[in-house]
Amino acid sequence: MRLELSPRQNVWPLFRLLSPIFAMAMAGLLASLVIMILGQSPQAAFDVYVLGPLDDSWAIQEIAIKMVPLVLIATGLSFCFRANLWNIGAEGQFTFGAIIGSILPLLTQGMGFGPWVMVIALLMGMLGGALFSLIPAYLRAHLNVSEILSSLMLVYVAQLLLDWLVRGPWRDPNGFNFPQTVNFDAGSLLPVLMDDGRLHAGVILAGIVVLVSMIVLSLTLFGFRVKVIGSAPKAAGFAGFSSKETIFAVFIISGSLSGLAGIIEVLGHIGQLKPSISTNAGFTAITVAFLGRLTPIGILFGAFIVALTTIGGENAQIMLKLPLDLTTCFQGLLLLCVLVSDSLTSYQIRFVSDKPSPTTPIEDA
Amino acid sequence: MKHIFKLLSVAGLALGLATGAQAQEKLKVGFVYVGPVGDFGYSYQHNQGRLAVDKALGDKVQTTFLENVPEPDSDRAIEQLVRTGHKLIFTTSFGYMEPTLKVAAKYPNVHFEHATGFKRAANVATYSARFHEGRYVQGVIAGKLTKSNIVGYVASFPIPEVVSGINAFMLGAQSVNPAIKVKIVWANTWFDPGKEADAAKALLAQGADIITQHTDSPAPLQQAEAAGKLAFGQASDMIRFAPKTTLTSIVDNWNDYYVARVKAQLDGKWTSIDTWGGFSANMVNMAPFTNMPEDVKKLAIDTEQAIKSGKLDPFKCPVYAQDGKEVPCNGKGALSDGQVLGMNFYVKGIDDSLPK
Numbered sequence: 116m117r118l119e120l121s122p123r124q125n126v127w128p129l130f131r132l133l134s135p136i137f138a139m140a141m142a143g144l145l146a147s148l149v150i151m152i153l154g155q156s157p158q159a160a161f162d163v164y165v166l167g168p169l170d171d172s173w174a175i176q177e178i179a180i181k182m183v184p185l186v187l188i189a190t191g192l193s194f195c196f197r198a199n200l201w202n203i204g205a206e207g208q209f210t211f212g213a214i215i216g217s218i219l220p221l222l223t224q225g226m227g228f229g230p231w232v233m234v235i236a237l238l239m240g241m242l243g244g245a246l247f248s249l250i251p252a253y254l255r256a257h258l259n260v261s262e263i264l265s266s267l268m269l270v271y272v273a274q275l276l277l278d279w280l281v282r283g284p285w286r287d288p289n290g291f292n293f294p295q296t297v298n299f300d301a302g303s304l305l306p307v308l309m310d311d312g313r314l315h316a317g318v319i320l321a322g323i324v325v326l327v328s329m330i331v332l333s334l335t336l337f338g339f340r341v342k343v344i345g346s347a348p349k350a351a352g353f354a355g356f357s358s359k360e361t362i363f364a365v366f367i368i369s370g371s372l373s374g375l376a377g378i379i380e381v382l383g384h385i386g387q388l389k390p391s392i393s394t395n396a397g398f399t400a401i402t403v404a405f406l407g408r409l410t411p412i413g414i415l416f417g418a419f420i421v422a423l424t425t426i427g428g429e430n431a432q433i434m435l436k437l438p439l440d441l442t443t444c445f446q447g448l449l450l451l452c453v454l455v456s457d458s459l460t461s462y463q464i465r466f467v468s469d470k471p472s473p474t475t476p477i478e479d480a
Numbered sequence: 481m482k483h484i485f486k487l488l489s490v491a492g493l494a495l496g497l498a499t500g501a502q503a504q505e506k507l508k509v510g511f512v513y514v515g516p517v518g519d520f521g522y523s524y525q526h527n528q529g530r531l532a533v534d535k536a537l538g539d540k541v542q543t544t545f546l547e548n549v550p551e552p553d554s555d556r557a558i559e560q561l562v563r564t565g566h567k568l569i570f571t572t573s574f575g576y577m578e579p580t581l582k583v584a585a586k587y588p589n590v591h592f593e594h595a596t597g598f599k600r601a602a603n604v605a606t607y608s609a610r611f612h613e614g615r616y617v618q619g620v621i622a623g624k625l626t627k628s629n630i631v632g633y634v635a636s637f638p639i640p641e642v643v644s645g646i647n648a649f650m651l652g653a654q655s656v657n658p659a660i661k662v663k664i665v666w667a668n669t670w671f672d673p674g675k676e677a678d679a680a681k682a683l684l685a686q687g688a689d690i691i692t693q694h695t696d697s698p699a700p701l702q703q704a705e706a707a708g709k710l711a712f713g714q715a716s717d718m719i720r721f722a723p724k725t726t727l728t729s730i731v732d733n734w735n736d737y738y739v740a741r742v743k744a745q746l747d748g749k750w751t752s753i754d755t756w757g758g759f760s761a762n763m764v765n766m767a768p769f770t771n772m773p774e775d776v777k778k779l780a781i782d783t784e785q786a787i788k789s790g791k792l793d794p795f796k797c798p799v800y801a802q803d804g805k806e807v808p809c810n811g812k813g814a815l816s817d818g819q820v821l822g823m824n825f826y827v828k829g830i831d832d833s834l835p836k
Contacts, residue, residue, distance in 0.1 A: 291821060298578070392552055426560075433560065439516070
């Protein structure tokens with residue numbers, strides 16, 4: 116006996132719409148069970164996880180700040196994933212973008228220049244991420260090297276490069292040899308938008324990226340090309356779409372957005388380079404991209420859920436003394452439920468008997 | 481939009497005040513940990529300190545912790561604690577230094593304590609422990625017990641605290657065994673059992689017969705036990721993970737310090753100070769000396785006592801750097817605290833170059 120998935124004909128559109136809601140309900144139910152086992156009331160947990168972070172301006176801003184890198188990276192990844200290219204190394208492109216973007220703020224530190232430093236730094240961050248993503252793109256397009264491995268391995272290269280820089284050449288000379296750069300000038304940092312919180316201009320950039328991506332993916336030939344190459348490579352070939360060009364294009368998009376996310380994190384709220392500048396956004400964004408079914412609006416939603424539960428998770432540790440692992444567990448459950456629910460909407464499960472049919476020719480060993 | 485946010489923030493403030501009023505009789509104390517409380521090493525020991533506060537002052541104090549907080553996220557985590565009414569907050573990792581200062585500047589009425597950093601403010605104190613005193617004792621034990629004359633050192637990050645630990649270990653070892661060699665693997669992590677185990681395996685394969693570590697999980701210890709070699713535990717008494725292998729562990733003891741500081745806060749006597757205590761301040765302890773002959777055990781105890789009483793300084797002059805040149809002696813008969821806190825060189829005999 117084994118299981119086989121076969122595509123359903125004619126899926127009712129309402130089902131597709133309801134599927135994520137159903138998935139969230141399932142995840143909520145499972146999470147409630149776990150919370151009850153831990154001896155807390157699911158109602159209280161819901162208040163703390165979901166409603167708590169939404170009840171004041173500061174927390175809402177924190178959610179937005181947390182969403183920015185996730186949205187940027189996941190939107191970029193959605194281009195790659197749609198084209199069936201598995202860029203797992205967004206974390207590396209994020210880090211490399213942060214490094215390249217920090218060059219100018221470091222060089223001009225203490226000179227009191229205006230916000231043009233910040234603008235150029237953002238552009239250099241995008242450039243850095245894009246350049247770094249060209250490596251797996253080239254290897255894939257010309258040498259057919261698996262982009263999964265090459266992009267993932269390059270994450271460590273970027274992180275170790277950052278590590279070396281902040282311990283060596285870029286180390287703060289007055290920092291007792293501790294591994295970090297000087298604090299950047301206020302003029303190099305992203306402007307803060309609110310008086311009562313840390314919300315920075317990166318959130319506007321993320322909004323623009325989502326809008327532009329929506330248009331590109333749904334209304335342009337390029338968006339169509341990405342989709343065809345991903346879902347029907349042969350048809351794409353017949354249509355004259357170059358797969359090499361597309362590989363480079365989607366990697367550059369994804370890399371530059373990851374790089375932008377990196378430099379936004381540095382200029383938005385860290386304010387200096389140090390060995391760890393990331394909260395694993397490059398990997399979490401993979402989850403976000405799939406939670407959002409690879410659409411920009413869905414990604415906004417997915418990033419919101421992840422940010423909300425992360426901050427809610429901190430609330431839960433403080434208010435209910437629930438462990439951090441529960442948050443991770445809940446986020447995992449949610450992704451699992453969304454994927455299962457989507458699969459079951461599009462496919463049906465059949466049990467197939469494993470007995471070889473008599474007509475199957477027996478192959479020589 | 482801005483109005484809505486303002487309205488919401490007023491509502492939030494009202495809520496905050498309400499909860500603040502309820503909790504008036506109990507002081508809320510927050511802790512931010514870099515690892516999980518279950519690391520059985522560094523964060524575990526800080527949590528033991530928190531529990532000691534609960535035990536000693538539980539009727540007047542309510543404690544809370546946030547675990548596994550990544551450095552770039554720590555601004556928010558610390559501010560969450562402030563906003564939920566915590567008046568004294570301990571941030572227990574070096575990487576929380578700038579975030580702690582940023583949040584502290586915003587809330588001058590809340591007191592903060594940052595572990596292992598060097599920047600202070602009117603409401604930010606710093607504290608750390610002289611872990612290198614324990615490393616020196618370990619070095620003495622290793623120098624006596626090694627047969628291959630090679631000791632493997634699983635190190636985390638080349639920051640001064642770790643470098644001074646390696647040097648103190650080496651100086652201790654050389655004091656009884658001038659031929660000893662220390663091999664170092666940088667795991668580039670504080671807590672990653674997989675990487676730490678790999679580092680230990682590599683060192684054992686290179687002929688090390690004693691493993692010591694400046695990372696937080698018991699994994700290197702367990703690798704040594706599996707290979708039938710000896711090892712030292714880190715941060716907490718790790719003997720339960722490797723009963724046949726563990727020689728001793730350096731135990732971080734934050735209990736007395738945390739209780740004293742929370743008490744000061746309760747009495748309104750809290751001030752921003754810098755604390756750097758070792759054996760004598762009971763901030764660093766050695767776990768029982770096990771799996772070694774009586775004479776080595778006695779030597780270890782004597783060394784510990786000598787350091788504790790101030791008779792012996794692990795960095796007593798002269799200290800020679802790797803290139804053989806004598807290091808300037810800025811303290812009284814030993815290197816100064818500043819030299820140890822900013823240590824960025826190896827002592828003579830270490831066969832490794834410092835990652836730059």
